[in-house]
Amino acid sequence: MNNILNQIGIENYIFLSVILFCIGVFGVLYRRNAIIVFMSIEIMLNAVNLLFVAFSTYHQDAQGQIFVFFSMAVAAAEVAVGLAILVSIFRNLGTIDVGNLKNLKG
Amino acid sequence: MNTLIAITGLGVLCLLFEILNFRKAIVPITIIGLLAVLGITFSEFNAPGSHYNNMIVVSKFSSAFSALFIVLTIFLVALAHDFYEDHKTKISDFIAIKIFMLAGAVAMVSFGNLAMFFLGIEVLSISLYILAASNRLNVKSNEAGMKYFLMGSFASGIILFGICLIYGAMGSFDVIEISENSLSAELPIWFPIGMILMTIGMLFKVAAVPFHFWAPDVYEGSPTLTTTTMSTLVKVVAIATLYKLIAELNLIPSLENQDLLGTFKTIVVIITIASMTVGNIMALKQNNVKRMLAFSGISHAGFMLMTLLSISNSAGNLLYYATAYSLAGIAAFTVILYVCKNRDNEDIANFNGLSKNNPLMAAVLTAALLSMAGIPIFAGFFAKLVLFNQTIQAGYLVVVIAAVINSIISVGYYFKLILAMYNKEPNEEAAKTQFVFYAVAIVAVLLNIILGLFPSAVLDLLG
Numbered sequence: 001m002n003n004i005l006n007q008i009g010i011e012n013y014i015f016l017s018v019i020l021f022c023i024g025v026f027g028v029l030y031r032r033n034a035i036i037v038f039m040s041i042e043i044m045l046n047a048v049n050l051l052f053v054a055f056s057t058y059h060q061d062a063q064g065q066i067f068v069f070f071s072m073a074v075a076a077a078e079v080a081v082g083l084a085i086l087v088s089i090f091r092n093l094g095t096i097d098v099g100n101l102k103n104l105k106g
Numbered sequence: 107m108n109t110l111i112a113i114t115g116l117g118v119l120c121l122l123f124e125i126l127n128f129r130k131a132i133v134p135i136t137i138i139g140l141l142a143v144l145g146i147t148f149s150e151f152n153a154p155g156s157h158y159n160n161m162i163v164v165s166k167f168s169s170a171f172s173a174l175f176i177v178l179t180i181f182l183v184a185l186a187h188d189f190y191e192d193h194k195t196k197i198s199d200f201i202a203i204k205i206f207m208l209a210g211a212v213a214m215v216s217f218g219n220l221a222m223f224f225l226g227i228e229v230l231s232i233s234l235y236i237l238a239a240s241n242r243l244n245v246k247s248n249e250a251g252m253k254y255f256l257m258g259s260f261a262s263g264i265i266l267f268g269i270c271l272i273y274g275a276m277g278s279f280d281v282i283e284i285s286e287n288s289l290s291a292e293l294p295i296w297f298p299i300g301m302i303l304m305t306i307g308m309l310f311k312v313a314a315v316p317f318h319f320w321a322p323d324v325y326e327g328s329p330t331l332t333t334t335t336m337s338t339l340v341k342v343v344a345i346a347t348l349y350k351l352i353a354e355l356n357l358i359p360s361l362e363n364q365d366l367l368g369t370f371k372t373i374v375v376i377i378t379i380a381s382m383t384v385g386n387i388m389a390l391k392q393n394n395v396k397r398m399l400a401f402s403g404i405s406h407a408g409f410m411l412m413t414l415l416s417i418s419n420s421a422g423n424l425l426y427y428a429t430a431y432s433l434a435g436i437a438a439f440t441v442i443l444y445v446c447k448n449r450d451n452e453d454i455a456n457f458n459g460l461s462k463n464n465p466l467m468a469a470v471l472t473a474a475l476l477s478m479a480g481i482p483i484f485a486g487f488f489a490k491l492v493l494f495n496q497t498i499q500a501g502y503l504v505v506v507i508a509a510v511i512n513s514i515i516s517v518g519y520y521f522k523l524i525l526a527m528y529n530k531e532p533n534e535e536a537a538k539t540q541f542v543f544y545a546v547a548i549v550a551v552l553l554n555i556i557l558g559l560f561p562s563a564v565l566d567l568l569g
Contacts, residue, residue, distance in 0.1 A: 017270075021195045028260055041256075041263060045262075047267075048267050052273065055274040059274075059277040061278070067221055067224075067279065070225060073286045077232055078228070078553055079226075081236055083524050084522055085235065087351070088251075093241070101249040103245055104246060105323075
């Protein structure tokens with residue numbers, strides 16, 4: 001496993017994760033559909049998970065992989081709450097377009 | 107460590123009360139439980155140590171802040187009974203969520219490992235997403251919950267990325283190991299980048315300018331009790347955690363090694379001045395009290411971030427300012443809860459003539475606002491005094507001048523509310539007040555005044 005990491009190089013893992021993370025960030029900032037925004041947040045978190053695993057192998061240390069379990073559990077809980085909020089919005093407004101949320105202004 | 111376990115146990119107990127049909131007694135029992143936990147926290151104050159492979163580190167800093175959080179939660183739980191009158195069947199859920207949120211808060215100030223820090227911040231945030239959207243039939247509450255969820259999880263992603271880069275640079279999540287390694291001369295560039303990402307994520311949670319845009323909307327739309335929680339408990343938790351992160355991970359010396367310290371200080375100066383100015387100027391033109399206090403909270407976040415400029419000796423200062431601010435916030439929001447109980451908005455017009463309808467509540471709100479503005483005998487004044495003094499000694503006269511000007515601006519909008527209470531005629535008859543509102547408001551204000559009379563009781567706690 002470490003051999004592969006040496007051939008590819010840790011930098012390339014970092015670049016890949018940064019690119020995935022940025023895709024997630026732009027998804028959150030530019031997409032209007034709430035489900036796609038949620039997916040983008042998941043991409044951000046999973047980009048980090050990928051990097052955790054890469055660093056874990058790089059350092060020959062299991063802590064990073066354990067952390068991935070924490071962050072996956074947390075992400076699942078987060079999305080569960082987010083979807084619950086989304087359902088109540090859909091019941092009240094009949095749409096899941098984030099652009100329709102403009103009652104609060106000032 | 108026992109604090110955290112006891113709080114979690116109390117949360118589970120709250121959920122069990124639901125099954126045992128103890129709903130009527132749940133608020134008093136929870137308050138008694140929290141007082142017991144407060145006792146445990148005090149007993150840990152002089153017994154620092156690390157537990158579970160350094161996952162939890164109990165220090166004076168963590169116990170003192172935990173005690174503050176528990177006191178704030180006691181106030182919030184006491185108010186919950188009346189606030190959730192229409193949702194009697196769900197009251198145990200609401201209270202259990204608040205208690206679990208407190209567990210997250212305590213984990214955030216007593217972390218010894220970045221995993222604990224991340225779990226703490228997520229437990230706190232996820233509970234808050236639920237509370238913000240808890241009035242599910244109200245479109246505003248839904249919108250506030252959604253906005254808070256999106257911004258919160260975005261910030262969590264950034265924090266997670268920061269943790270990951272720090273792990274990549276150091277090969278460990280342990281705070282002690284990281285802080286030892288961070289002093290070495292050759293660090294991968296990942297470490298400062300990771301610290302910056304983590305700081306940005308925390309600034310989102312603190313709601314400091316330029317990461318503040320979500321705060322007014324979320325504060326306005328959430329149920330008022332949740333707004334109280336956010337503007338007192340959560341703000342204090344986030345700032346204390348940011349302070350601890352920067353202090354414990356030896357960020358300042360490690361930046362000095364890499365000649366980045368000047369840049370860091372400049373950024374902190376800009377963020378503090380911008381937070382204070384933007385918060386106060388935007389608050390001037392608000393008509394909704396919750397929105398106004400949201401902007402006021404942004405400016406207070408700026409004041410509290412000033413402690414980062416003299417980080418080696420300002421922990422006691424931060425604790426004092428946070429206590430003064432949050433106690434005043436609790437008192438002010440209690441009055442808002444009372445005034446706006448059966449109304450669908452929180453405009454300043456609702457406060458017209460409060461001094462004739464209910465002089466005591468008007469006096470409490472006046473005292474709370476004067477404390478936030480920094481008028482003597484209230485704790486807010488001494489908090490600002492000590493803070494300014496220390497910042498001048500650290501050599502940042504510009505920041506202090508900006509802060510003084512901002513304190514003067516803030517008097518403008520606090521007095522707008524006070525004048526409405528005392529100079530205008532009441533629109534309608536006074537509503538009946540529940541005893542608990544009086545109790546919470548008066549205890550909070552009295553604590554604030556006592557702290558103002560004896561500032562050294564808190565200032566010297568952290569040495």
